[in-house]
Amino acid sequence: MIRTMFTIAAIALGASIAVADQDPVAARRALMKANGDEAKIGVAMMKGETPFDLAKAQKMFATFEDAAQKMPALFPETSKTGGDTAARLEIWQNMDDFRARFDKFAVDAEAAKVSVKDLDSFKAAFNAIGKNDCGGCHEKYRVKKS
Amino acid sequence: MRKWLGRLAVIAAGAAIVGLAGFWFVTLPAVVTSSALPPHTPNLANGQTMFNIGGCASCHAAPNSDPDKVDRTRLGGGLALRSPFGIFYVPNISPDPKDGIGKWSEANFVTALWKGTSPRGNHLFPAFPYGSYQHMELDDLRDLFAYIKTLPPVEGRVRRHDLSFPFNLRRLVGGWKLLFLHGGPFAENPSKSPQWNRGAYLVNGPGHCAECHSPRNVLGGIIESERFAGGPTPDGEGWVPNITPAGLQHWSKEDIAWSEKEIASFLEDGINPAGDFAGGAMVEVIRNTSSLSAADRAAIAAYIVTLPPRQGPKPPPKK
Structure with a gap:
């Protein structure tokens, strides 16, 4: 058990060091990819394709919260282009709003992690976060490249 | 010689007038009168x-x-x-x-x-x-x-x-x-189901999906052979995806399939099969399609999956 925990901690540490070491564009893409992978599991549960699993739901919200906390630091002035970024220049013109959105995302994800107990509360929380936090920000600040 | 040139000028001027008149005539804006409305x-x-x-x-x-x-x-x-x-x-x-x-x-x-x-x-x-x-x-x-x-x-x-x-x-x-500008009101395809026809109508008529999801020529006309095959956004900033099977199939590399169900679901909540939320102008489209009935979203999906596979323009190379 202890060994498992150490392993997990080591992997987590390694992952966070790896994220910090990479260039910011790659780092934020990796975080968003992780969000997407988790959201995919969430969507399957929401649609009833897989049974509701509270642990999986909480892991998803925890991943969101973690990403929301790390993301704001990953948009330095030097990272406006390159690395196949989908970031719109509006981000740097509205940095306060952009950061505030991640703050809200983190708060919402944390609240959902605590409050979600069953499929119905999960659906409500996931829908709200998806629409307001994910969709709202993608609409304003992300540009599709392919 | 001068006489000949003069005549030529008259002929040219005449032709120009006829041409202009012809242009004027063929570009007359068409009108529907109230007497045509039952x-x-x-x-x-x-x-x-x-x-x-x-x-x-x-x-x-x-x-x-x-x-x-x-x-x-x-x-x-x-x-x-x-x-x-x-x-x-x-x-x-x-x-x-x-x-x-x-x-x-x-x-x-x-x-x-x-x-x-x-x-x-x-x-x-x-x-x-x-x-x-x-x-x-x-x-x-x-x-x-x-x-x-x-x-x-x-x-x-x-x-x-x-x-x-x-x-x-x-x-x-x-x-x-x-x-x-070709074609009048939507014509049903009797060999297809009512659901498919409803979808075809919604997509090609009011939904005007092809207006963004198709490349355009220098005059701003949709390139018919590449209808629905994606292209640059009108403002040139981003890229609109190819939604024919040729474009959607591309996702299978990541083990993602756009089934009818996935398309209908995407139009409802904006979450694509990869777990990603729609961005850009599509968020606004989702606001519209999420207000439709589930039957209409299913009809749109039933039609979209039957689009002929078409290759569109290549997105800009990844930087």
């Missing part, structure tokens, strides 16, 4: 459905810096649409009698959507997607008009378009229509 009792619920699938509010609702705060019923216009031809400023189509369409007759409205002609008899610019709306059923247009009339009047005229020469000449739009 009696009709509007169905407001259907009008609202047409309003949602038509995406009227996406362009005509007065913009807000926070898109979630836009009041979709206040059609004061003002949104700037950037294009290779200049900037179009979306007009006020609220029922305001002075600044909106409050004084329009039903025939004026049908003429605008079917023929791209304003009540004054001018060509409308095809930034207003009448290339798709021309396929709408008459009753749907009349229900839509009745629905828009129930919305609040909004005062204020929107500024003029800011287009470069010669694209600012409305008469030339008559030539554009000759080249690119």
Whole structure:
């Protein structure tokens, strides 16, 4: 058990060091990819394709919260282009709003992690976060490249 | 010799006059008269459905810096649409009698959507997607008009378009229509199911999906052989995906399949099969499609999966 925990901690540490070491564009893409992978599991549960699993739901919200906390630091002035970024220049013109959105995302994800107990509360929380936090920000600040 | 040149000049001038007259004639804006409209009792619920699938509010609702705060019923216009031809400023189509369409007759409205002609008899610019709306059923247009009339009047005229020469000449739009405006109301395909036909109608008529999901030529006409195969966004900033099977199949590399169910679900909540949330202009489209009935979303999906596979232009290389 202890060994498992150490392993997990080591992997987590390694992952966070790896994220910090990479260039910011790659780092934020990796975080968003992780969000997407988790959201995919969430969507399957929401649609009833897989049974509701509270642990999986909480892991998803925890991943969101973690990403929301790390993301704001990953948009330095030097990272406006390159690395196949989908970031719109509006981000740097509205940095306060952009950061505030991640703050809200983190708060919402944390609240959902605590409050979600069953499929119905999960659906409500996931829908709200998806629409307001994910969709709202993608609409304003992300540009599709392919 | 001089006599000969003079004659040639006369002939050339004559030809030019005939040519101009011919151009004038063939580019005359077409009009639907009120006598062509049979009696009709509007169905407001259907009008609202047409309003949602038509995406009227996406362009005509007065913009807000926070898109979630836009009041979709206040059609004061003002949104700037950037294009290779200049900037179009979306007009006020609220029922305001002075600044909106409050004084329009039903025939004026049908003429605008079917023929791209304003009540004054001018060509409308095809930034207003009448290339798709021309396929709408008459009753749907009349229900839509009745629905828009129930919305609040909004005062204020929107500024003029800011287009470069010669694209600012409305008469030339008559030539554009000759080249690119084809086909009348939607024709059902009897060999397909009612659901498929409903989807085909919604996608090609009111939904005007191809207007963004197709590449355009230098004159701004849709390249027919690549319809639905994606292309650059009109403002040139991003890329609109290819939604034919050739484009959607691309996702299978990541083990993601766009089934009918996935498409319908995406149109409801904006979450794609990869667990990603729609971005850019598609978020606005989802606002519209999420208001449709589940049956209409399923119909759209049933049609989309049957689009012929087409290769479109290549997205810019990854940097």
